Amino acid sequence: MTIASVVLAAGMGTRMKSRTPKMLHQILGKPMVLHSLSSVIGFSTLPPVVVVGHGSEEVTRVVSDTYGDGVNFALQEEQWGTGHAVLSAAPMLAGKSNLVLVTFADMPMLRPETISEIIKLHQESGNTLTMTSVIGDVPRGFGRVLRDETGKVTAIVEEAVATPEQLKIREYNISAYCFDADWLWENLKNLKKSPKGEYYLTDLVEAAVTQGKKLDALVVQDPTEGLGINTRIDLADCETALRRRVIRQWMLDGVTFLDPESCTVESDVVLGQDTVILPNTHLRGSTQIGENCCIGPDTTLTDTTVGNDCMITYSVAEKANLGNHVSMGPFCHLRKGAVLLDHVHMGNFGEVKDSVLAEGVKMGHFSYIGNAKIGKNVNIGAGTITCNYDGILKHATEIGENTFIGSDTMLVAPLKIGKNARTGAGSVVTRDVPDDTLVYGVPAHPKERKE
Numbered sequence: 453m454t455i456a457s458v459v460l461a462a463g464m465g466t467r468m469k470s471r472t473p474k475m476l477h478q479i480l481g482k483p484m485v486l487h488s489l490s491s492v493i494g495f496s497t498l499p500p501v502v503v504v505g506h507g508s509e510e511v512t513r514v515v516s517d518t519y520g521d522g523v524n525f526a527l528q529e530e531q532w533g534t535g536h537a538v539l540s541a542a543p544m545l546a547g548k549s550n551l552v553l554v555t556f557a558d559m560p561m562l563r564p565e566t567i568s569e570i571i572k573l574h575q576e577s578g579n580t581l582t583m584t585s586v587i588g589d590v591p592r593g594f595g596r597v598l599r600d601e602t603g604k605v606t607a608i609v610e611e612a613v614a615t616p617e618q619l620k621i622r623e624y625n626i627s628a629y630c631f632d633a634d635w636l637w638e639n640l641k642n643l644k645k646s647p648k649g650e651y652y653l654t655d656l657v658e659a660a661v662t663q664g665k666k667l668d669a670l671v672v673q674d675p676t677e678g679l680g681i682n683t684r685i686d687l688a689d690c691e692t693a694l695r696r697r698v699i700r701q702w703m704l705d706g707v708t709f710l711d712p713e714s715c716t717v718e719s720d721v722v723l724g725q726d727t728v729i730l731p732n733t734h735l736r737g738s739t740q741i742g743e744n745c746c747i748g749p750d751t752t753l754t755d756t757t758v759g760n761d762c763m764i765t766y767s768v769a770e771k772a773n774l775g776n777h778v779s780m781g782p783f784c785h786l787r788k789g790a791v792l793l794d795h796v797h798m799g800n801f802g803e804v805k806d807s808v809l810a811e812g813v814k815m816g817h818f819s820y821i822g823n824a825k826i827g828k829n830v831n832i833g834a835g836t837i838t839c840n841y842d843g844i845l846k847h848a849t850e851i852g853e854n855t856f857i858g859s860d861t862m863l864v865a866p867l868k869i870g871k872n873a874r875t876g877a878g879s880v881v882t883r884d885v886p887d888d889t890l891v892y893g894v895p896a897h898p899k900e901r902k903e
Contacts, residue, residue, distance in 0.1 A: 455571070456549035456633065457496035458541045461485050461557035462505025462528040467683045473507025475557045476514055477687055480694045481718035481736055483514055484681060487560030487694075489523065492553055495567055499524045501541040502557070505531055533650030534627075535643045538636075546637045551575075554629045554653065558681045561690060562628055566672055573670050574630040580665035581635075581656060583608075584628040586678035587671065593682055594624035595654050597669060605669050606661050608654035613647060623671070625654060626678040635665070694719075715748075724760065742776070756786070759794070772804075775811070799834070807838075816859065823865065824849040833859035833877065840865045852887065 465474025475485040485502070493500055499521075504511045505528040512525050526540040538554055545552065551574065555562065566584070574582040583605070585597045595608040596618050608625045609618050639659050643651040660667045672678060676693040680686065698719055699712045707723045709715055711731035717723070722740040730748030735741070739753045742760035747753070754770040762774055765781030772786035780786075780798035789806035792798070796809045799817035807824040809815065816834035823840040825848070826832070836857050838849045849863050852871035857863070862880040869875075869885040876892025885891050890899040 453551065453575070454497050454549040455495055455551045455553060456498045456545045457492045457500040457553040457555070458538055458545070459485070459488055459492065459500055459502045459555050459557050460534060460537045461488075461511055462503050462508075462531065462537050462540075463558065464506040464531065465558070465682070468687075469684075473510055474681070475511050476507065477681070479560055479687065479691050480698065480716070481720075484560040484690075485511060485515060485557040486518055487719075488555055488557045488562070489515065489519065491560075491562050491564050491567055492555055493519070493522070494564060495553065495571060498545065498549055501526050501544050503528050503537045503540050505529070505537075533646070534653035535640055535651035535655065538653055539640045539651075542637050542640070545633070547634075549633045552631045552633045552636050554627075554631065556627045556680070559627055559679070560681070561677045561679045561693060562626075563674075563677060566670075566677055567628070570628060570630045570670055573668060577666065577668055579630075579667050580632045581660045581667040582630040583657065583667070583669045584626050585623050585669045585671050586626055586675045587623050588675045588678065589622065591619075591624060592678075592680055592686065594626065594678070594680065596621040597623040597625055599623075605657060605667055607658040610646070610652055610654060623669075624678060626672065626680070627653075629653070631656075635660075751781075810853075821849075823847065824851070824863075826851045827853035827855065827871065829853060830855050830857065832857045833861060835860040836863065837861075838863045838865060858892075 461475040463474055468474050476483040479487060501524045502515055503526045508527055515523055524544055526544060528537045528540040570582055593611050595610045596614055598607040598609060600606050639656055643655055646652055679690045679693055681690055695716055698717050699709055702723050703709055706725040708728040714731045715729055716734040718736050720738050721735045724741055724743035726743055727741055727745040732750045733748035734752045737755035739756050741758040744760055745758060745762045747764050750766045751764055752768050756769040756772045758774045759776035761777045763779045767781040767784040769786035771788040772790040774792045775794040777795045778792050783801045784798045785803045787805035790804040791808040793811045795811055796813045798815045801818045802815050803820045805822045807821045809826045810828045812829040813826050815832040818834050819832055819836040822838050823846050824838050830851050839862055840846050847865035849865045849867045851869045854872045855869055856874045858875045858877040860878045861875045864882045870887035872888045873885045874890040875881055879892050879896040880894045881896040
């Protein structure tokens with residue numbers, strides 16, 4: 453069984469009132485078109501075809517950056533409706549599959565499980581056309597599903613042309629379909645223009661009924677899957693619904709959220725068992741957190757890896773890597789390239805960038821470490837700063853194991869400090885320091901030996 457997939461992403465989205473193409477507006481950290489694609493790509497035995505139109509170059513670039521050659525594109529040059537949009541994919545797909553899935557990029561809440569149900573129902577029932585619907589109280593501009601006295605679907609009427617009586621219907625078409633491929637491509641060519649001058653894909657339902665073809669509607673039980681996006685209000689509703697869905701699943705998998713409504717966990721984040729997420733915590737991008745951690749409150753981690761048994765409080769990290777048993781905060785900042793190995797502790801208002809802090813390092817509060825390599829069990833006193841930028845270039849600092857850096861030490865890079873060395877409080881270190889040496893002063897100098 454060969455399955456093709458068409459994702460419609462050509463709409464202008466005028467009600468979004470945005471210079472950004474509608475399909476690139478983000479939900480939970482990803483453009484909505486990528487959410488829609490992720491639901492179908494695992495079922496399509498041919499590369500999915502994304503139909504683009506408004507903002508086609510930008511949409512194509514974003515999708516290609518994620519899926520590469522795994523997705524093809526068809527251009528709908530004129531915006532003549534959804535039926536015409538699907539027909540734009542015909543040159544790529546006609547005659548190449550048994551079934552065709554059609555979904556909409558502005559309906560990012562459909563789950564892969566629902567797509568699987570559509571395909572299963574279509575195959576087992578021998579349908580020519582299988583559609584999806586939800587029962588609800590908020591129409592959101594969707595077409596109404598018309599049924600006869602026996603409950604069989606007879607048509608879909610678009611909201612724009614529905615009668616007052618039809619507008620009272622509470623079953624809404626949510627625009628995910630499975631078609632017999634040959635029937636779809638043949639009948640798309642026979643669609644008639646609507647009063648608005650468009651070719652509606654939904655008119656294929658009435659065509660199938662007229663021809664005596666078998667069709668059915670899968671009524672989706674979770675109404676949030678039927679959330680489509682036409683306005684920024686819809687966008688916010690989808691963001692909230694998807695955030696709740698993701699966090700609920702993590703709670704079922706053994707993660708504690710003290711106040712889930714205040715937290716964000718994006719869809720690619722991975723959380724370990726028995727980790728606790730405190731209020732106002734936001735986990736973004738490809739962040740991964742191990743087991744038995746406590747994260748938050750008021751913490752944001754982006755593309756950051758955290759080991760087991762860590763505690764991060766009132767802090768921010770992006771593109772950082774933390775080992776096991778790391779504690780940091782409150783008010784710490786890890787910038788790109790920060791690596792904290794096992795048992796590192798960072799105190800209040802510490803900042804690290806492009807540096808490695810080896811196992812057991814203790815970094816006092818109000819300190820900045822940049823472009824540095826810090827050895828095991830080093831103590832960095834409060835107020836220590838690596839002066840790594842000379843106005844043109846950044847320079848490295850290297851500190852050996854078991855060294856003690858006194859409070860308010862200025863480390864002027866490039867600089868190497870040996871093992872078991874010490875700096876006095878308030879020192880400005882401008883020259884390399886040998887192993888087992890105490891330096892102090894401005895500029896720092898070694899302690900003189902007594903005869």
